[in-house]
Amino acid sequence: MRAKWIRGGLSLLALGLVFASGWLTRRIVAYHVLHRGSEVVVQRDFAPALADARTPTPTPKVSEPAMVQLYNNVLYLVREQYVEPVKTEQLTYGSLEALLASLNDPRSQFLRPEQHENLVRALSGEVGGIGAVLAVVNRKTTLRVGNETAPLEQSLLTVVAVLPNSPAEKAGLKPGDVIDEVDGRWVLSENPYAEVVELQRMHSPRDQIRQASERARQRALNSITLSEATAQLSQIPKPNEAKPLELTIKRGGQTLKVRVERATTRVRPLEYRMLKNRWGYLRPNLINATAAREFAHALRTLKQGGAKGFVIDLRGVAIGQQEPALQMLSLLVSKRQVAQVEYRDGKTYKKRPLTLPKAPQAVGMPIAVLVDRGTYNIAELMAIAIRQGAQARIIGMPTFGEASQTNLYQLKDGSAFTLTVGRYLGNDGTAFHQRGVQPDARVPAEPRMRGQPGADPALERALQWLTTQEKRA
Amino acid sequence: MKRAGRTRIGLLLLMPALFVAGYVSAAGYHALVPYAPSWLGSARAALNPTDAFRTVLAEIEAHFYGESPAIDKLTYASIEGMLAALNDPYTRFMDPEAFRRMQEDTTGSFTGIGALLEDAPGGARIVRPLPNSPAARAGLKPGDIIIAVDGKSLERVSLDEAVRMIRGPRRTTVRLTIRRNGVDEPFTVAIERDLVESPTVDVYLEDQENKIYRIWLQNFNEKAPQLLDRALTEIQQNGARALILDLRANPGGLLDAAIEVTSRFVPGERVVVSIVGREGLLERRETLRGRYRNLNIPIVVLINSGSASASEIVAGALRDHKVAMLIGEDSFGKGSVQTVIPTSRNTAVAITTAKYLTPSGYDLNAKVVDGKRIGGLKPDIEVKNPEDWRMTEEDKARDAQLQKALEVLRERIGASKPSEGVLRAQHDAEVNR
Numbered sequence: 001m002r003a004k005w006i007r008g009g010l011s012l013l014a015l016g017l018v019f020a021s022g023w024l025t026r027r028i029v030a031y032h033v034l035h036r037g038s039e040v041v042v043q044r045d046f047a048p049a050l051a052d053a054r055t056p057t058p059t060p061k062v063s064e065p066a067m068v069q070l071y072n073n074v075l076y077l078v079r080e081q082y083v084e085p086v087k088t089e090q091l092t093y094g095s096l097e098a099l100l101a102s103l104n105d106p107r108s109q110f111l112r113p114e115q116h117e118n119l120v121r122a123l124s125g126e127v128g129g130i131g132a133v134l135a136v137v138n139r140k141t142t143l144r145v146g147n148e149t150a151p152l153e154q155s156l157l158t159v160v161a162v163l164p165n166s167p168a169e170k171a172g173l174k175p176g177d178v179i180d181e182v183d184g185r186w187v188l189s190e191n192p193y194a195e196v197v198e199l200q201r202m203h204s205p206r207d208q209i210r211q212a213s214e215r216a217r218q219r220a221l222n223s224i225t226l227s228e229a230t231a232q233l234s235q236i237p238k239p240n241e242a243k244p245l246e247l248t249i250k251r252g253g254q255t256l257k258v259r260v261e262r263a264t265t266r267v268r269p270l271e272y273r274m275l276k277n278r279w280g281y282l283r284p285n286l287i288n289a290t291a292a293r294e295f296a297h298a299l300r301t302l303k304q305g306g307a308k309g310f311v312i313d314l315r316g317v318a319i320g321q322q323e324p325a326l327q328m329l330s331l332l333v334s335k336r337q338v339a340q341v342e343y344r345d346g347k348t349y350k351k352r353p354l355t356l357p358k359a360p361q362a363v364g365m366p367i368a369v370l371v372d373r374g375t376y377n378i379a380e381l382m383a384i385a386i387r388q389g390a391q392a393r394i395i396g397m398p399t400f401g402e403a404s405q406t407n408l409y410q411l412k413d414g415s416a417f418t419l420t421v422g423r424y425l426g427n428d429g430t431a432f433h434q435r436g437v438q439p440d441a442r443v444p445a446e447p448r449m450r451g452q453p454g455a456d457p458a459l460e461r462a463l464q465w466l467t468t469q470e471k472r473a
Numbered sequence: 474m475k476r477a478g479r480t481r482i483g484l485l486l487l488m489p490a491l492f493v494a495g496y497v498s499a500a501g502y503h504a505l506v507p508y509a510p511s512w513l514g515s516a517r518a519a520l521n522p523t524d525a526f527r528t529v530l531a532e533i534e535a536h537f538y539g540e541s542p543a544i545d546k547l548t549y550a551s552i553e554g555m556l557a558a559l560n561d562p563y564t565r566f567m568d569p570e571a572f573r574r575m576q577e578d579t580t581g582s583f584t585g586i587g588a589l590l591e592d593a594p595g596g597a598r599i600v601r602p603l604p605n606s607p608a609a610r611a612g613l614k615p616g617d618i619i620i621a622v623d624g625k626s627l628e629r630v631s632l633d634e635a636v637r638m639i640r641g642p643r644r645t646t647v648r649l650t651i652r653r654n655g656v657d658e659p660f661t662v663a664i665e666r667d668l669v670e671s672p673t674v675d676v677y678l679e680d681q682e683n684k685i686y687r688i689w690l691q692n693f694n695e696k697a698p699q700l701l702d703r704a705l706t707e708i709q710q711n712g713a714r715a716l717i718l719d720l721r722a723n724p725g726g727l728l729d730a731a732i733e734v735t736s737r738f739v740p741g742e743r744v745v746v747s748i749v750g751r752e753g754l755l756e757r758r759e760t761l762r763g764r765y766r767n768l769n770i771p772i773v774v775l776i777n778s779g780s781a782s783a784s785e786i787v788a789g790a791l792r793d794h795k796v797a798m799l800i801g802e803d804s805f806g807k808g809s810v811q812t813v814i815p816t817s818r819n820t821a822v823a824i825t826t827a828k829y830l831t832p833s834g835y836d837l838n839a840k841v842v843d844g845k846r847i848g849g850l851k852p853d854i855e856v857k858n859p860e861d862w863r864m865t866e867e868d869k870a871r872d873a874q875l876q877k878a879l880e881v882l883r884e885r886i887g888a889s890k891p892s893e894g895v896l897r898a899q900h901d902a903e904v905n906r
Contacts, residue, residue, distance in 0.1 A: 011484050014484075014488075015484070015487060015488065015491055018488045018489075018491045018492050018495070019491040019492065019494060019495040020495060021492060021495065022491065022492035022493060022494065022495025022496040023495035023496065024495075025492075025495075025496055026495070026496040061531055062527060062530050062531045062534060062544065063534055063544055064544050064545070066817060066818065067530070067544050067545060067547075067548040068523060068526065068527045068530070068548075069817065070548060070552070070816055070817050070818060070820065071522075071523060071526050071548055071551060071552060071555075072523045073816050073817065074552050074555065074556075074566065074816060074822050075522055075523065075555065077814055077816075077822055077824060078555070078556065078559070078564070078822070078824060081751070081812065081814075081824050081826050082559065082561075082564065082751065082824055082825060082826070083749070083750060083751055083809065083825045083826055083827055083828050084751065085751070086559065088519075088522060089519070089520070090558045090559075091522060091555045091558050091559075092520055092522040092525060092526075092555075093558065094554045094555050094556075094557055094558025095522070095526060095551040095552065095554045095555035095558070096525065096526065096529055096551070096554070097554055098550050098551055098553055098554020098555070098557070099526070099529060099530070099533075099547055099550055099551040099554065100529070100533075101550075101554075102542055102546065102547055102550035102551075103533065103537060103539060103541060103542070104539075105537075105539050108537065108539075110529075200592065200631060200632075201629065201631075203592070203593070203594040203595060203628075204594075205594070206591070206592060206593075207861075209592070210860070210861060214860060342538075343536070343538060344536070344537070344538055404538070405538075407536070409529075409532065411520055411525055411528075412518045412520065413518060413519055413520040415520065417529060419532060419533065419536065419537055420537065420538045420539060421536040421537065421538055422538050423538060
């Protein structure tokens with residue numbers, strides 16, 4: 001009897017030990033992952049677009065190690081000597097933010113852990129805030145001062161796409177809207193003192209300079225930076241601060257004021273159905289791993305249902321990653337090379353093909369691709385790749401025109417940074433950066449009516465074209 | 474036996490399952506317990522700043538698609554961003570150009586012609602030549618416009634740049650081309666640069682009837698205490714009944730001068746300022762014995778956003794020791810000590826290593842929050858002057874701060890005005906708050 005108890009106790013102990021050893025193993029693994037020599041982990045599944053599948057974790061070698069030394073010296077001095085104790089993390093984040101900002105590329109930026117988390121969540125289809133995809137668009141324009149003009153650089157916070165069922169959609173925001181003010185504070189889209197500088201250069205009367213300077217000062221005082229504005233628009237407020245945001249929007253020549261709530265918008269990865277006359281309709285709302293999986297499943301289901309051709313609706317598709325886009329393409333196009341990427345090699349620019357990870361299974365049926373201004377980046381690439389790789393037509397409105405291939409690098413403390421590493425081109429070298437992909441047929445449509453037969457002129461036009469293809473065959 | 478065997482098999486099957494369970498639970502551990510003790514291994518390792526910087530920099534150099542600034546510019550931008558995270562406007566990085574300029578400014582080439590300049594069409598206008606300066610000796614007059622320096626036109630040159638062109642080593646000559654109203658042709662004068670002694674103390678009788686004097690202390694150089702003494706003697710002899718100590722547009726100067734000046738108004742061995750470093754109190758500076766002037770008249774100190782450093786120390790000490798009330802607007806907010814440390818490649822970093830606290834422990838230093846300066850001394854009575862007001866005799870009529878000071882002092886010395894009692898109570902309340 002006693003022996004039985006001992007044996008039972010011993011086996012429980014053994015089981016406990018096994019559990020503990022499993023636990024410890026994981027921690028040790030985690031520790032080694034975190035404390036590898038390099039500070040950076042390029043996570044391929046998170047990278048919106050990976051520069052080069054062959055590039056391993058970058059070996060941090062810089063052309064002038066003395067510069068790293070200088071950085072280290074200043075860091076050390078500040079930590080040792082500054083009048084108050086400093087948080088190293090703040091210094092690190094401040095410096096990396098400034099480093100990436102100095103590239104003057106809106107798509108290359110440092111992401112603090114919470115920003116990074118937001119991005120990852122958005123890529124998975126959970127978008128916080130107003131529920132719109134925003135991009136900073138740099139624009140060169142001219143400033144009129146008296147009779148003279150001067151060049152002026154603007155960075156406009158632009159609505160790329162409005163997600164279905166989002167607060168932004170309810171508020172009536174539209175792709176292309178420029179957000180000029182958030183809660184009455186001006187979004188710092190240009191140097192407020194540009195006019196003052198010009199007036200000084202022109203030796204204008206002092207009163208005029210002083211007035212302009214005072215205006216600029218007031219404007220600057222009541223402003224928020226682009227990153228602050230983006231943060232406000234993409235976060236979910238605490239329950240007690242859940243006030244709608246008052247936005248001032250520039251649309252065309254108009255200025256509008258709208259109130260937008262903030263919430264979590266859940267994006268359904270894919271919608272599909274069989275339209276009349278057995279045309280398959282597929283609409284990925286974003287391009288991530290889940291959407292790619294569901295896309296494959298939907299395509300199979302529609303084919304089994306006797307589909308004769310497909311409408312792929314990429315209107316308003318602005319969230320996406322390269323890998324899942326390639327997976328989707330591999331079910332549609334016939335050739336393995338789907339696009340080109342221009343990249344920098346030292347001081348020269350070179351091109352390399354962007355190829356599918358495995359041999360494609362062409363769908364072998366006509367495809368009508370629907371696009372509009374909210375078709376952004378990787379979705380634009382998909383459109384152009386389908387046109388060049390299948391029996392396809394692009395119908396709708398010109399796309400946004402963002403062809404940057406951007407990497408996401410995770411740092412081991414949960415922060416991350418993005419870096420533009422290349423530019424997508426069509427397979428035949430067609431550039432769509434800042435121009436957009438031009439549709440074969442220009443047909444506008446109301447975003448809310450997307451995919452509603454009878455109410456969506458672009459869809460109607462697509463079905464017409466598919467019908468002609470059927471007759472030809 | 475059979476049962477025991479089954480148990481044993483069950484146990485063996487359970488083992489791998491438990492191992493996996495342990496593995497998985499450890500992975501999720503940090504999601505469940507965010508404040509886990511560090512010896513269990515942290516889910517987020519701290520970032521080594523230098524390694525992270527090297528990694529990002531290397532990645533930019535290797536793969537960034539766009540036009541990247543040169544590696545030194547990238548590094549300087551990073552360091553500036555690092556220091557900006559401290560929210561301290563005085564901790565700053567100096568690139569080779571900035572460091573060189575700073576060295577020039579402090580190693581005595583800081584000599585010029587001694588004239589106050591302002592921007593004007595086609596050049597720089599002389600607001601006024603300082604008394605006894607090279608400019609005054611050369612006969613330059615207010616309103617003259619300098620249109621060229623050493624033959625180089627100022628047509629498309631900023632005022633800052635013009636000043637830099639006019640300045641130069643002592644005893645060298647600068648040729649200025651001047652356009653003067655009433656003189657047809659521009660003419661050129663050669664002026665020998667010299668150390669410019671700006672006036673330090675001016676005395677004004679602002680209210681003749683009530684004998685209210687204003688002493689404008691313009692900076693805190695070595696001579697300031699001595700000149701102040703002379704001014705105080707003058708007003709005492711004239712029977713001053715109240716004093717306005719004007720520290721507006723006074724950028725500060727020597728700490729010793731600030732101690733001396735405070736000692737005129739506060740009896741000996743009281744704290745003027747505490748100098749506090751990272752590890753705590755470094756030094757406490759007190760008023761000097763035998764310097765107290767015992768004026769025994771009400772005093773108001775005027776401050777504005779141009780009152781910085783030593784001015785703020787004096788104003789803060791006079792208020793904390795209840796010698797004077799402050800009227801005007803928030804002072805500049807410069808109460809700290811920077812140490813300039815040269816770093817490699819002809820760069821340097823200025824780091825705030827200590828700060829000044831007023832006797833009551835108020836941190837004089839302004840902070841930069843969201844790109845805006847916040848801080849400095851708050852006046853007891855806030856009065857703003859028009860944005861384009863100038864601190865000149867001609868513009869005195871619009872000096873609301875001075876008017877307020879006079880009003881307050883008239884009340885205090887019981888001069889004129891009915892309903893005096895009520896108003897005085899009101900002002901006393903304001904002084905005490």
